[in-house]
Amino acid sequence: MKTLLKSGKIITASDQFIGDVLIEGEKISAVGSDLHPDADTVIVNASGKFITPGGVDAHAHFDLPMAGTVSSDDHYTGLKAAAFGGTTTVFDFVSQDGPSLKKCVDAWHAKADEKAAVDFGCHMNITAFNDQVAGEIPDLREMGINSVKVFTAYNGRLRLQDGEIFQVLRIAKENRLLVMVHAENGDVIDILTDEAVKAGHHAPEWHALTRPAEGSIENVFRTISLAQQAQAPVYIVHMNTAGEVQILKKAREKGFPVMGETCPQYLYFTVDDLRKADGAKWICSPPMRTRADNEGIQKFLGEGVLQVIATDHCPFFFDGTHPILYEGKEVLIPGKELGKDDFTKIPNGLPGVGDRMLVLWNYGVRKQMITPQQFVAMTSTNPAKIFGLYPQKGTLMPGADADVLVWNKNAPIRYGVRYAQHRTDYNLYEGWEMQDTIQKVYLRGKLIVDDGNWLGSRGQGKFLACSDPTVI
Ligand code: URP
Ligand code: ZN
Ligand code: ZN
Secondary structure, eight states: OEEEEEEEEOOSSEEEEEEEEEEEEEEEEESSSSSOTTTTTTEEEOTEEEEEEEEEEEEEEESOOOTTTEEEOOOOOOHHHHHHHEEEEEEEOOOSSSSSSSHHHHHHHHHHHOOOOSEEEEEEEOOOHHHHHHHHGGGGGGGTTOOEESSSTTTTBBBBBBHHHHHHHHHHHTTOOOOOOOOOOHHHHHHHHHHHTTTTOOOTTTHHHOOOOHHHHHHHHHHHHHHHHHHHEEOOOOOHHHHHHHHHHHHHHHOOOOEEETTTTTHHOOOHHHTTGGGGGOSEEEEOOOOHHHHHHHHHHTTTOOOOOOBBBBBOSSSSOOOOTTTTEEEOOOOOOGTTTTTTGGGOOOOOOTHHHHHHIIIIIIITSHHHHHHIIIIIIIIHTTTTTTOOOOOOOOSBBBBBBEEEESSSEEEETSSSOOSSOOOOTTTOSSSSEEEEEEETTTTEETTTEEETTTTOOOOOOOOOOOOO
């Protein structure tokens, strides 16, 4: 089966030109101008449209147990939502909830493989460290995993101590794995949370007020210092304050192998959103900060300081006492209402995997925050490179997987929960106008979304074994 996308504006991480993309089977076979189709080639007129690689989201959580419930998208619903939003590869995190990493990875495959609606890779959380775990980290490579995440917060649950993080960094370096760090100050958060609860503060804004920006900034600095002492590269997830990115910038200027990721929510929302009547919708960790942080991170994106824009997709219902209709069936999953009288009980996380590409194109590229090339680089090419999937993913070049998007230009829609396909009851971008939208989504050559219609299927997504990570 051959498909020729004809006369579109092709956008890659380095280029932008009018041309054609030829898809043969699961791969792109040619990119050029005036490609001549065989008699049996399906021709798609992309004139007046643009063509980009499918998105690669380096950070999402599906089917994640938390705070007495579970995140409301599983590997079918979440990856299907990703597809509708133009993302064709997503990385999820394997929880370390047993002594054997292999068993944890196997358990994750048992959940994900038969459901996955687009291709996916895995990072491994290291949330308890001992000699056995140290011995097993190298084996992750044989399981197709080249990245581990550690936490400097969530004391008594997920956090590792500095010495443990240092050891993980060294083992990772020796075995060509990349360490990803969640940087907040767990000790300070615990003290402030205790004080807030004792003082009778229960509203959602206290989630943000008990997780100060300075704790994130200080832990980014310490993380980079630890990585330097271990002589290992490091990748900092969900960077949320301008101060953190400033430190990243300085470290990169010195030539340190450090990379940073932010997420759309840290570009457009603030602690004031948590002060609204429905403020729990914005609760995630790390929290929303200030307008100055939004603007600072936006500026750093334009300057090329950050490498990746991911989502940290981890949705919960706002009101999990009222069912929603999903594929014609009622679904009800306890959500943010669990913490209606106590901010510490609100499950942390937001929907976003399907929003990222549309939001960043329309409110990033179209607002001249980033260029079209930077958009492709940070939403697709860079994460594919960093996590060892390039050039199979993240680019439009002969030999790459035919994960391709065709975008409608100037076909505005009003975005929101009814348009996004997440399995939850709200959307953070409710009412936002999207001028340009995604018309067609190809996953390995198969048209899976066409004009808002789902042509894909459960289980069509493949697990991607990652090769060596790359520092960019
Ligand atoms: O609130 C969030 N982000 N939940 C997911 C867990 C994490 O730390 O990424
Ligand atoms: Zn995190
Ligand atoms: Zn996360």
